[in-house]
Amino acid sequence: MDLFQPPELPDEWHERERVLQEENARLRRICASLIERVESGGVASGAPYASFEHSVLLAEQVRERTDALQQALTELHRAKAEAEAANLSKTKFLAAVSHDLLQPLNAARLFASALDEHALPDDSRRLVGNIGRSLKGVEALLGTLVDISRLDAGVLTPDIAPFPVTQLLDVLAEEYRQMAAARGLELRYVPCDAVVESDLALLARVVRNFLANAIRYTPQGRILLGCRHRADGLEIVVGDTGLGIAEAQREAIFLEFRRLGVESSDQDRGLGLGLAIVDRISGMLGHPLRLVSQPGKGSLFSVRVPYGPPQELATRASLPIVGGQAPDSLSGAMVWVIDNDPAICEGMAALLGGWGCRVVTAASLAQLEALVGDDSADVLLVDYHLEEDEPDGLAVAARLRRRHPGLPVVLITANHDAALKARARRLGHECLLKPLKPLRLKMILMQYLAGQA
Amino acid sequence: MDLLDADVTETVHHCGVPPVITAYSTLREPGEAARELARQLRHAELGFVLFFCSAEYSLERLGPAMNAAFEGTPISGCTTAGEITPSGYCRGCIVAIGFDRRVFAVAHTLIDDLEGFGLLQAQRLTGELLEACRHASPTLEGGQHFVLTLLDGLSSSEEQVLATLDTALGSIPSFGGSAGDDNRLAHTHVYSDGRFHSEAAVVVLIQTRLPFEVFTTHHLRPRQEKLVVTRADCQRRRVLELNAAPAAEEYARLVGLPVTALEPAIFASHPLAVRIGEQHYVRSIQGANDDGSLSFYCAVENGIVLTAMQPAPLLDDLQLTLQGLRERLGEPVLILGCDCFLRRLELEALGQVDEASRLLGVAGVVGFNTYGEQHHGMHINQTLTGVAIGSVPTA
Numbered sequence: 105m106d107l108f109q110p111p112e113l114p115d116e117w118h119e120r121e122r123v124l125q126e127e128n129a130r131l132r133r134i135c136a137s138l139i140e141r142v143e144s145g146g147v148a149s150g151a152p153y154a155s156f157e158h159s160v161l162l163a164e165q166v167r168e169r170t171d172a173l174q175q176a177l178t179e180l181h182r183a184k185a186e187a188e189a190a191n192l193s194k195t196k197f198l199a200a201v202s203h204d205l206l207q208p209l210n211a212a213r214l215f216a217s218a219l220d221e222h223a224l225p226d227d228s229r230r231l232v233g234n235i236g237r238s239l240k241g242v243e244a245l246l247g248t249l250v251d252i253s254r255l256d257a258g259v260l261t262p263d264i265a266p267f268p269v270t271q272l273l274d275v276l277a278e279e280y281r282q283m284a285a286a287r288g289l290e291l292r293y294v295p296c297d298a299v300v301e302s303d304l305a306l307l308a309r310v311v312r313n314f315l316a317n318a319i320r321y322t323p324q325g326r327i328l329l330g331c332r333h334r335a336d337g338l339e340i341v342v343g344d345t346g347l348g349i350a351e352a353q354r355e356a357i358f359l360e361f362r363r364l365g366v367e368s369s370d371q372d373r374g375l376g377l378g379l380a381i382v383d384r385i386s387g388m389l390g391h392p393l394r395l396v397s398q399p400g401k402g403s404l405f406s407v408r409v410p411y412g413p414p415q416e417l418a419t420r421a422s423l424p425i426v427g428g429q430a431p432d433s434l435s436g437a438m439v440w441v442i443d444n445d446p447a448i449c450e451g452m453a454a455l456l457g458g459w460g461c462r463v464v465t466a467a468s469l470a471q472l473e474a475l476v477g478d479d480s481a482d483v484l485l486v487d488y489h490l491e492e493d494e495p496d497g498l499a500v501a502a503r504l505r506r507r508h509p510g511l512p513v514v515l516i517t518a519n520h521d522a523a524l525k526a527r528a529r530r531l532g533h534e535c536l537l538k539p540l541k542p543l544r545l546k547m548i549l550m551q552y553l554a555g556q557a
Numbered sequence: 558m559d560l561l562d563a564d565v566t567e568t569v570h571h572c573g574v575p576p577v578i579t580a581y582s583t584l585r586e587p588g589e590a591a592r593e594l595a596r597q598l599r600h601a602e603l604g605f606v607l608f609f610c611s612a613e614y615s616l617e618r619l620g621p622a623m624n625a626a627f628e629g630t631p632i633s634g635c636t637t638a639g640e641i642t643p644s645g646y647c648r649g650c651i652v653a654i655g656f657d658r659r660v661f662a663v664a665h666t667l668i669d670d671l672e673g674f675g676l677l678q679a680q681r682l683t684g685e686l687l688e689a690c691r692h693a694s695p696t697l698e699g700g701q702h703f704v705l706t707l708l709d710g711l712s713s714s715e716e717q718v719l720a721t722l723d724t725a726l727g728s729i730p731s732f733g734g735s736a737g738d739d740n741r742l743a744h745t746h747v748y749s750d751g752r753f754h755s756e757a758a759v760v761v762l763i764q765t766r767l768p769f770e771v772f773t774t775h776h777l778r779p780r781q782e783k784l785v786v787t788r789a790d791c792q793r794r795r796v797l798e799l800n801a802a803p804a805a806e807e808y809a810r811l812v813g814l815p816v817t818a819l820e821p822a823i824f825a826s827h828p829l830a831v832r833i834g835e836q837h838y839v840r841s842i843q844g845a846n847d848d849g850s851l852s853f854y855c856a857v858e859n860g861i862v863l864t865a866m867q868p869a870p871l872l873d874d875l876q877l878t879l880q881g882l883r884e885r886l887g888e889p890v891l892i893l894g895c896d897c898f899l900r901r902l903e904l905e906a907l908g909q910v911d912e913a914s915r916l917l918g919v920a921g922v923v924g925f926n927t928y929g930e931q932h933h934g935m936h937i938n939q940t941l942t943g944v945a946i947g948s949v950p951t952a
Binding site for chain 2: 130144153156
């Protein structure tokens, strides 16, 4: 064997070498194409594929930015929703707390009123008077808070019905005439025979606010309460000769907690929520507000209310005008009171007793029936919300009316639901909201008893 | 509430006339077909008509017939590789869409010199369209715009025209399709101003207060294999070599078939795509040539890397896409779809055309089978691209 002779390579080795060389050449060409491509990349050329690539990169950038924007928006929405939820829960909390405070306050007012009916030494009577006024102030404040929280929470629904505007304005004129007189102001009231369509109680709040503000901000001169007939509604106007409101402040006074620079006296406490409530109520009722004012000359606030169809007039009699000494016609009247809160029952018994009524109080229908047997009553006062699982005030009233047909019923409730009020009204009941205003209750009782006589 | 919103709401919900009416005709005689469409679409507030017709029609006669039937209402359209009618896929027919002028302001124009279409022309064109839209319906001010492009699908200039136009359009979303000719690859046309044009593009600007979404979808997923273009004829959109081997041969090896078996149905089921960033963009093959090269429906370049793709279930993707649009926009008044004809070939091969027609019909999709789609200035292939228009105006 010749060691210097190179060995014959097998054929398959040649074949393999050829394949590898070909493969190598192809890889080189692929490499070269890729290198060419990489090196020409990034150059803005007019070549078709470069145009496509350019569009893709642009679209990709736009997509990334849109995504980032979308994400930011989503975050923002989430944050907003959280803030709104927090706000709503605060509103609900406020409504709940205000509501719970009203119950004991109601009892305190009843006790104070009852105490006032007793024969007392002058010193004590003055103190009782002060207690009464202070409680009234707290009640007014709390009422305002309840109102605004209910308006914000959207739980207050208007109870729209036609009524003659005198039904509202006569009462208010009488009420505020005395307040104005106490301040040395004259209140001029021009009655109007129009029929309007609105929520009587809510509209009353609006006009009361106008009147209270007019009195508060008018050091001297006159207050005017009247109406203007407009094509698209009746404009209820409260004008004054007071301080007026500067142009720059006209928006701000409708915000919460804004009061114009006037020293507030004891009787004049407030949260500056009045016009904020007016604004919300008018928004809810769809009654446009108008304000005309000239600093130093006076202001004119008005609210425009749609006309109501006169034929659909509510048949309810208007409330008797509050004021003066009430005649002592309640003595001897039999009044039944059903309330599951013992403090309220006790307060009612003291108050009604002070008016000369005979009173039977009970926590439930069963208890009342046990107490009264076959006796009858002149009036039933019943709380709407009794114990859980017990029939509600309306159901109790219905049961009692079956045995005592025509029994006058006053439903007392802390529930501001318009539907409930309407239901009570349809059944012919009076409906009073907590905190109970003793004078209002007295008027209703007198009206019922007069009707029976 | 804005009065303008009230207007639209009324149109959508109360008047007898819906804001968009779709119709189709299978009549063969151009005049009769045009009149049949007009009978269904014409009403006092018809503002614009868009149509897609089979290339089998005598375009010389169909052009004037459409014009006569609609008596001066502006019309744009193009030839197709199949139509999507309110009842689903169709061939050899005309489908048309009528837009109510109270809900849509529409302006349209023709680009007849695709080669010479530069940024200056694009900017002038955009300005004129926006002005015409404003003029057409001042009451729709504040509504959003989108642009529909219809391009001659065999002009080989889609990429540059689109990139240029998209630059000028700025933030206005755009989409569209390349006209087809029933897979004959001979003559594709767009329609504007009463007649058909080749080597041209139609641009339609639409403004509305209805919510809409320009969308694109495909059902193709990447595989492992990569093919590098090692020789290309950019002008003619031809790839001569893949991986330094004759292109058709190399592609046939990839799909495991002889070169002679390469045909559109194979291209549809074995697509190639370029990857840019995280996205894959299908570059569809038009045909295998005698010289061993492959022709594409879109621009190609030496050195680009093609990824082999495989289809996922098309119907699932279609259903998901349509469902998503409905969830985001509510019940649509119209989904205008530019649907690649290769998708239709795939459905035909799988025997799923009827099921797809049902899905499209239920969702309210009308449109046509394209030789390529356009999305935000990109020329793309083998997708369903379009606009979905909701029925409830945005506040």
